[in-house]
Amino acid sequence: MEDNEKGPQQHAESVPEVGEDAMTSLGPSFPAPAMTEEERQELQEELVKVEEEIQTLSNVLAAKEKLLADIKRKLGITPLNELKQNITKTWQDVTTSTAYRRTSETLSQAGLKATAAFTNVGSAISRKFEDVRNAPTFKSFEEKVETLKTKMTAPASADNPGDQDNGSSTSEPLVNQPDASPTQEMH
Template identity: 60%
Template sequence: MALTEEEQAELCSELERVEDEIQTLSQVLAAKEKQVVEIKQKLGITPLNELKQNLSKSWHEVTTSTAYKKTSETLSQVGQKATTAFSSVGSAISRKLEDVSIRSIQHSASMPLMRNKATFKSFEEKVETLKTKISPTPSTGDNEADSNPKLDTEPVVQQPEGTVTPDLGPQ
């Protein structure tokens, strides 16, 4: 698109006029900014005070927004549900520990009763029999007995030949 000389001259003059307006507006703006600073100084408004006011205003706008309110409510509900859940878990653990403690007490209380049962007495007898078989045989010499007084001097019980000893493997 080619411009005629007349159109080019007209556009150049319009460009100069707009640039002049921009310069004038910049000067007016600078003067107005200077005037604002002077007025704020007279009122005692410092940049720090302005920042505080801006932050306060922004925080107020955030806290009154619907998004903030919804998020706050949701987090509150989540917190309440988490508290309830932790409380339930704590109660369940406490009940389990009480059950274990009660069973432990019941178990230790039942030990004397178990010792009087025939099965337990039979087991005790078998252990005694095995113990006497494993014990060292006493020697006939007096010197050996005197030199080692800790040896078990009970006689070894001999089982009659042909008697089968029950297997005391893992029960």
């Protein structure tokens, strides 16, 4: 049971902190090879020296980045301009790529084929409607509708007042004769 209790503690100790060297962080987990005190002292001095060099290089890098930002500011290069240039360059790279050209050509051909297909379908539907309209059954139906229309409009256009009293449902007699309106008849 003690091993389980030590496990999490060892794990917490094995995570290196900022500035801590990997050998020191792994020391408790892995036993260090047998070395003399003198070798250990040399390694510690080398460790300090390397850490100082890293810090110096970080400071130099920060100074160079500041100088770069000052030069860009003096030249009028803003982060937005850089972003626009990067986007433009990326778009040019994409449009000149073989995959983009092939896809573009394929989509263009598909668009042309779709347009042609829609035109053909539209023509076919128009022809089918024309065929139906020219069919004898439709012509017979059309003649019957025309005959019915003629019969229904003939009494409405007649000036014979006797026809109006026969129960025709046209609105013209009602408008011309205010006494015959449905609301007045109900009262």
